[in-house]
Amino acid sequence: MFDKIQKAQAAIQQTCDQLGHHVRIMEVCGTHTVAIFRSGIKSILPKGLRLISGPGCPVCVTDQGYIDLVLQLADRDDTLIATYGDMIRVPGGNGSLETRQSRGNVRVVLSTDDALNLAVENPAKTVVFVAVGFETTTPATAVAVKGAAARGLDNFTILSNHKLVIPAMTALLSDPQTQIDGFLCPGHVSVILGYGAYRPVVEQFARPCVVAGFEPVQILEGLAEICRQVADKRAQVANVYCAVVTEQGNATARQIVDECFEPADGYWRGLGSIPGSTLKLRATLRHYDAFERFGITETPAEDLTGCRCGQVLCGRIEPPQCPLFAGRCTPDTPVGACMVSSEGTCAAWFKYGDRR
Amino acid sequence: MQHSNDSVLLAHGGGGRLSGELLRRCILPHIENETLAKLGDSARLDLDCRCVFFTTDSYVVKPLFFSGGDIGKLAVCGTINDLAVAGARPVALSLALIIEEGLPIEQLERVLASVGETARKAGVAIVTGDTKTVEAGAADQMFINTAGIGVRLDGVELGLDRVSPGDKIIVSGTIGDHGMTIMSLRKEIRFKSELRSDCAALSGLTARLLTESNGVRFMRDPTRGGLAATLNEIAAGSGCGIVVREADIPIDPTVQAAADALGFDVMDIANEGKLVAVVAPGEAANCLGICRRDPLGARAAIVGEVGQRHTAPLAEIITKVGGRRIVQMPYGRELPRIC
Amino acid sequence: MCLAIPARIVELEGDNAVVDAMGNRFRARTTLLPDIQLGDLVLVHAGFAISQVDEEEAKKTWELIEQIDAFRDTANRLSG
Numbered sequence: 001m002f003d004k005i006q007k008a009q010a011a012i013q014q015t016c017d018q019l020g021h022h023v024r025i026m027e028v029c030g031t032h033t034v035a036i037f038r039s040g041i042k043s044i045l046p047k048g049l050r051l052i053s054g055p056g057c058p059v060c061v062t063d064q065g066y067i068d069l070v071l072q073l074a075d076r077d078d079t080l081i082a083t084y085g086d087m088i089r090v091p092g093g094n095g096s097l098e099t100r101q102s103r104g105n106v107r108v109v110l111s112t113d114d115a116l117n118l119a120v121e122n123p124a125k126t127v128v129f130v131a132v133g134f135e136t137t138t139p140a141t142a143v144a145v146k147g148a149a150a151r152g153l154d155n156f157t158i159l160s161n162h163k164l165v166i167p168a169m170t171a172l173l174s175d176p177q178t179q180i181d182g183f184l185c186p187g188h189v190s191v192i193l194g195y196g197a198y199r200p201v202v203e204q205f206a207r208p209c210v211v212a213g214f215e216p217v218q219i220l221e222g223l224a225e226i227c228r229q230v231a232d233k234r235a236q237v238a239n240v241y242c243a244v245v246t247e248q249g250n251a252t253a254r255q256i257v258d259e260c261f262e263p264a265d266g267y268w269r270g271l272g273s274i275p276g277s278t279l280k281l282r283a284t285l286r287h288y289d290a291f292e293r294f295g296i297t298e299t300p301a302e303d304l305t306g307c308r309c310g311q312v313l314c315g316r317i318e319p320p321q322c323p324l325f326a327g328r329c330t331p332d333t334p335v336g337a338c339m340v341s342s343e344g345t346c347a348a349w350f351k352y353g354d355r356r
Numbered sequence: 357m358q359h360s361n362d363s364v365l366l367a368h369g370g371g372g373r374l375s376g377e378l379l380r381r382c383i384l385p386h387i388e389n390e391t392l393a394k395l396g397d398s399a400r401l402d403l404d405c406r407c408v409f410f411t412t413d414s415y416v417v418k419p420l421f422f423s424g425g426d427i428g429k430l431a432v433c434g435t436i437n438d439l440a441v442a443g444a445r446p447v448a449l450s451l452a453l454i455i456e457e458g459l460p461i462e463q464l465e466r467v468l469a470s471v472g473e474t475a476r477k478a479g480v481a482i483v484t485g486d487t488k489t490v491e492a493g494a495a496d497q498m499f500i501n502t503a504g505i506g507v508r509l510d511g512v513e514l515g516l517d518r519v520s521p522g523d524k525i526i527v528s529g530t531i532g533d534h535g536m537t538i539m540s541l542r543k544e545i546r547f548k549s550e551l552r553s554d555c556a557a558l559s560g561l562t563a564r565l566l567t568e569s570n571g572v573r574f575m576r577d578p579t580r581g582g583l584a585a586t587l588n589e590i591a592a593g594s595g596c597g598i599v600v601r602e603a604d605i606p607i608d609p610t611v612q613a614a615a616d617a618l619g620f621d622v623m624d625i626a627n628e629g630k631l632v633a634v635v636a637p638g639e640a641a642n643c644l645g646i647c648r649r650d651p652l653g654a655r656a657a658i659v660g661e662v663g664q665r666h667t668a669p670l671a672e673i674i675t676k677v678g679g680r681r682i683v684q685m686p687y688g689r690e691l692p693r694i695c
Numbered sequence: 696m697c698l699a700i701p702a703r704i705v706e707l708e709g710d711n712a713v714v715d716a717m718g719n720r721f722r723a724r725t726t727l728l729p730d731i732q733l734g735d736l737v738l739v740h741a742g743f744a745i746s747q748v749d750e751e752e753a754k755k756t757w758e759l760i761e762q763i764d765a766f767r768d769t770a771n772r773l774s775g
Contacts, residue, residue, distance in 0.1 A: 040681050107544065111724075112741070112742070133741075136699070137741055213756070342695065
């Protein structure tokens with residue numbers, strides 16, 4: 001593997017030297033952000049390559065308004081909140097799911113099947129599954145909702161905040177302030193979507209979109225391909241994660257999602273409202289929709305804390321430029337989602353970067 | 357008294373007849389020794405030294421029984437190891453049990469049998485103890501507290517103040533085994549695996565290291581917080597930066613895969629049968645050999661070096677691709693994640 | 696935004712599978728991969744297999760796949 005790493009590094013270096021100006025690449029996926037730091041790639045890339053972390057951490061882009069709704073539901077006596085571990089520590093206006101764990105009605109699950117089982121085992125409570133995640137994760141929720149419907153499991157509901165990656169990429173590129181030369185596209189989202197899904201982005205905005213996996217070799221080869229295209233003034237879709245990503249993606253998964261969900265406008269922390277970017281349960285399944293069941297709507301929360309997660313998420317600033325970074329806002333005492341999420345850009349900087 | 361298919365009652369902790377019977381039938385037979393047999397309010401130890409090491413730990417592990425050990429073995433090993441890595445020969449342990457009403461007597465006996473066996477193998481006596489019972493719900497099946505006394509091995513002086521730039525860092529074997537084993541048994545996670553806790557008493561290994569080498573500066577057993585926490589403690593306590601090499605850190609592939617599946621960092625995960633030793637560079641090869649000849653140290657490796665002094669020293673890691681990044685202190689609670 | 700690991704399907708009944716990742720056995724649903732078979736290597740995310748892994752392709756750039764092969768070839772420690 002090591003020779004592959006060196007080859008990719010050399011290709012990147014050559015492009016940066018050749019171009020004479022910064023190449024700015026956005027990695028859309030939070031898992032890529034962490035992998036880049038954790039594997040040490042960040043420290044061996046040439047200075048000419050600027051990596052910008054994008055809004056690809058589903059926890060980070062979840063608006064505080066949604067979190068406050070979850071906390072509101074957790075404070076009831078008739079609910080069981082089922083959530084992936086990622087959401088437990090995210091702060092709302094008043095504490096988090098973690099601070100409510102002693103109440104006994106907050107349960108960490110590893111799969112939506114576990115959430116369904118909770119509903120089966122606790123008929124007197126209404127289970128609310130905190131449905132957060134991008135295209136990789138949404139199919140699991142869809143299967144669960146279908147399962148609940150098939151079994152008539154009335155006490156199972158989901159509070160959907162599932163989001164779509166491509167509308168976010170499009171929104172970013174439509175903003176004249178955005179300066180991105182290419183995208184490193186999320187490996188596992190692309191398993192579901194297929195790399196063909198990025199063609200409209202490439203065609204509309206003429207920026208290379210390259211899909212890569214998460215090991216260092218993958219990431220470096222993906223970055224090298226983007227650099228090559230930038231140097232050649234090309235813009236194409238490419239895929240280096242050939243072991244699991246195909247052009248068509250997983251049509252079965254997309255179909256199951258389509259049966260259950262429809263796109264709606266949604267609010268993203270840092271990006272504001274993006275049309276057609278969030279998934280909402282179809283009317284036929286409203287029985288399992290926690291928004292309907294509890295008569296609640298999400299209203300974007302105005303962030304008064306001074307948190308600048310929004311600007312970090314768009315790549316406008318780097319975490320150290322946020323006045324709260326590593327001061328008031330640390331992984332132990334997070335103010336914003338970018339610090340509390342295991343994939344948050346601020347968390348990655350704090351955890352792996354030299355802050356001296 | 358009731359037979360072993362019955363449960364612990366509140367009265368068993370009351371200090372009266374039932375307490376006495378529990379002690380005589382279920383506890384003492386497993387851990388008997390001369391001192392304990394006296395059943396005095398205090399144990400008398402006649403020690404021939406001026407320097408005594410003293411440690412205490414509490415054990416609340418769930419489940420009580422797991423592959424590679426149980427709460428009893430864990431308690432004995434944990435306390436022995438705290439003494440052993442400090443440069444002491446463990447001499448005597450106390451054993452305090454807090455038992456939830458309703459715990460099956462059979463489980464209590466299994467734990468005590470394990471305590472006894474572990475202590476005997478390590479040549480350490482349980483010399484005093486206490487048993488309390490609490491109402492159902494007030495303790496999770498069983499909690500154990502142990503305290504331990506050890507005497508300093510001749511001529512041994514260990515401490516973070518003895519660590520200097522250039523010293524080598526040795527890890528005695530694979531990391532993350534214990535914590536991932538326990539994690540695999542957590543209610544919300546539960547998966548089958550070959551994972552096995554590395555729970556073990558290190559006093560034999562540490563004694564050999566300290567008698568066969570004069571280059572050991574400091575040792576620690578990386579329990580909660582894993583290797584990451586220990587490296588940070590060494591950096592902070594010594595005032596020197598530390599650099600380790602990812603490629604040299606021994607990790608069992610099953611442990612790594614389990615951590616990957618749940619989103620954990622193996623460096624943050626607890627170990628209960630491993631030590632980290634900081635040794636003089638000239639003695640590194642010797643110490644490595646001593647570890648590797650011991651059954652508990654077969655996978656020992658030199659993983660890094662102590663660097664220069666610094667006002668804000670860091671623990672860093674050279675990654676497999678040749679990059680460099682910080683090793684951060686873990687938060688203190690691992691949560692499984694999907695992102 | 697997605698942790699997913701490669702694992703081999705060692706039990707399969709309907710769309711309920713048990714997958715093996717280096718000696719760890721997890722339950723996983725294969726609902727999203729209707730054509731998957733026992734013995735296939737798949738990528739698992741949040742309890743669901745989301746893709747088959749092309750092993751030959753994977754060996755070129757996925758170090759972990761090489762390790763999976765090596766793990767399989769060592770003396771079988773599994774008791775089932």
